[in-house]
Amino acid sequence: MSTPLILLVLAIFAIVCYVVGTRRALAIAGGLSSRLHSRQGYYGAFVAICATVPAAAVLVIWLIASPLYINSTIHDGFPEEVKAQSEAQQGLSFGMVNSLARGMDVLTLEEIDAVGANPAELRAALGAKGVPLAGDPEPWMVASAGDLNAMQKISNRVMTAIVLMVALAGAGLSYVRIAPRFRARNRVEKVILSALVLASSIAIVTTIGIVMSMLTEAGHFFGRVPAWEFFFGTVWDPRFAAAGAGAASDGQFGLIPLLAGTLYIGFVAMLVAVPVGLFSAIYMSEYASPRVRSIAKPLLEVLAGIPTIVYGFFALTSVGPFLRDISAQIQGIATGEYANFIQAQSVLTAGFVMGIMLIPYVSSLSDDIITAVPRALRDGSLGLGATKSETIKKVVMPAALPGVVGALLMTASRAIGETMIVVLAAGVAARMQLNPFEPMTTVTVKIVSQLTGDLEFTSPQTLVAFALGITLFAITLCLNIYALFIVRKYREQYE
Known part of the structure; x- marks a missing residue:
């Protein structure tokens, strides 16, 4: 059977x-x-x-x-x-x-x-x-x-x-x-309670299992490559060793170029997502009528349901070529030579499209936080003669600021972990530079590239993916913990 x-x-x-x-x-x-x-x-x-x-x-x-x-x-x-x-x-x-x-x-x-x-x-x-x-x-x-x-x-x-x-x-x-x-009720409720505890423990056990497996494989990597070379190295060149070659052919595994690309693209994405998302949250919570809010908020949150690969295709086929052609036009007007200075795959392209993807996260979380500000604070400000805009700027936003900051930090952790948009919109070039019009790459992209193909988990070229993964996990964990700390520390002041 x-x-x-x-x-x-x-x-x-x-x-x-x-x-x-x-x-x-x-x-x-x-x-x-x-x-x-x-x-x-x-x-x-x-x-x-x-x-x-x-x-x-x-x-x-x-x-x-x-x-x-x-x-x-x-x-x-x-x-x-x-x-x-x-x-x-x-x-x-x-x-x-x-x-x-x-x-x-x-x-x-x-x-x-x-x-x-x-x-x-x-x-x-x-x-x-x-x-x-x-x-x-x-x-x-x-x-x-x-x-x-x-x-x-x-x-x-x-x-x-x-x-x-x-x-x-x-x-x-x-x-x-x-x-x-x-006492049948007591027995049944004990079983149900045990089932609830088991269900709530699954997430914890899964997280512990993921961390332990990553730490184990990362330990094997650091046993072959010194940790200081990984964390402070400025060159990413994981050459695959030829048969019979020595350790010198293992390449270089510098984290700094990948970390710089991750933070740079995430920073550009936040520059796009934070103003648009925050202003839309203020409008929907303070100015929009119930009818407009009931229509605009679901439409805005539709962006959160679009797969990231679709955003990647959008960046690759629309946003990247558009920015490249615009830069060629600007260059032609300025110098008479039509040469694009913005690459189709660049930090700007990936950051802009990723920022569009993050708008509903910023907007939805900020809207809930601003709406939770007590009505008495608004009424007191308006009763003292302040205008609506002054009330929002001087009363509502300072009251909601801790929660908004926490929401932004959680959104930043979401941006740091993005992969598909970066693969298609920013390329795979691991390098350090400040020009947002040139391609860069991120930690997540290199995790995918190092694990792609029929490879054994015995060489530094594959084991480095676990070291990158545990580093990314630590960064996002710290951001989430700091966000929760801010929210919990200041929440009671306005309840």
């Missing part, structure tokens, strides 16, 4: 247990729910939980442990000459075995007997079934694939039987425990 089918059976069984448990509680109480400690629905939920939660836990554990055991057993059965190969070659061999196992599961017994031990015919038969192979399989691969199929089938049957037995046992034990004074 497949895993989705087992889950469907457990779901149907849970519904049945709920109905049976509810009826059992009412029958014991003589049809009067007032004689029960809890509402009858809690008794049904208790039986359903006891029937499905342990069974689902067994299913999850089995799905994790069984493939590990089976794969290890199959790998131990490989010939000794295969075990002596590198991990990459063994991985390719195991991939071939997996492909064969899937294909042999599709073929009928007659087709397998007709093919026999001929690797070419077996490959052709599997290709006809839509299971292509990279090469002709060896006899030991065919035998391992058969063992893999047999073990998987046995594991699936045993798993199905054990899961169903656990579900039936849980239902039976919980069913006999139903009594008028049984």
Whole structure:
């Protein structure tokens, strides 16, 4: 029985247990729910939980442990000459075995007997079934694939039987425990509380896992490249080492050019996003009528739902060529020579388009913060004779300033982590320069480029991506923490 089918059976069984448990509680109480400690629905939920939660836990554990055991057993059965190969070659061999196992599961017994031990015919038969192979399989691969199929089938049957037995046992034990004074509500609420704690812990555990994996790989990188050369280096040239070459061919991994490009493009983006977003927030919160606000705010926030790759295409096909042609016209008017001084891929192009993307973030967050300023502050200022604009400038904005600053810092962290717009609009040139009309690149772009291709995570050229990632993580984390600190420190002054 497949895993989705087992889950469907457990779901149907849970519904049945709920109905049976509810009826059992009412029958014991003589049809009067007032004689029960809890509402009858809690008794049904208790039986359903006891029937499905342990069974689902067994299913999850089995799905994790069984493939590990089976794969290890199959790998131990490989010939000794295969075990002596590198991990990459063994991985390719195991991939071939997996492909064969899937294909042999599709073929009928007659087709397998007709093919026999001929690797070419077996490959052709599997290709006809839509299971292509990279090469002709060896006899030991065919035998391992058969063992893999047999073990998987046995594991699936045993798993199905054990899961169903656990579900039936849980239902039976919980069913006999139903009594008028049984505290079913307390038991059910404890399970729900545990589920809520587990759900809230997933984000924390995931973050810890990401950080630990990045730190581990970054540690391997710093074991081969000194940390001071990475953090204070001014040249980014990660040359790929040739076969048999020494460490001198590893290249240079200076972070400074990438960090400068990241901050420069983010700064230009904030120059575009902050004035437009902040002024639009002031207009919608202080001047716009409810009808205009109900139309303008959703339209503005549509920008936040556009994929960043679309912004990248917009920058590559529209904004970049437009700025390039405008610069050529300006150069022609000034000197008579039509030569563009703004490149199609430049810091200005990427920053401008990224700023457009960030406008809804600045506007929406600032609008919520400005709207949260107490009405009494506005009324007091207007009552003293101040105009509306003076009230906004002297009262509302100072009151909302801590929250607005926090929103801007969170938006800046969003800009620092952008990738697709920079790839298409700013290029991949890692260099240090102050001209916004020339291309630069960012940390995120180099993370993508270093991990692109069929590479092993054993060389500095690939491990550097983790060092870049943990550096970017630290920068954005510091910005977010500082933003939360500002918001929490000054929020109570205006509540």
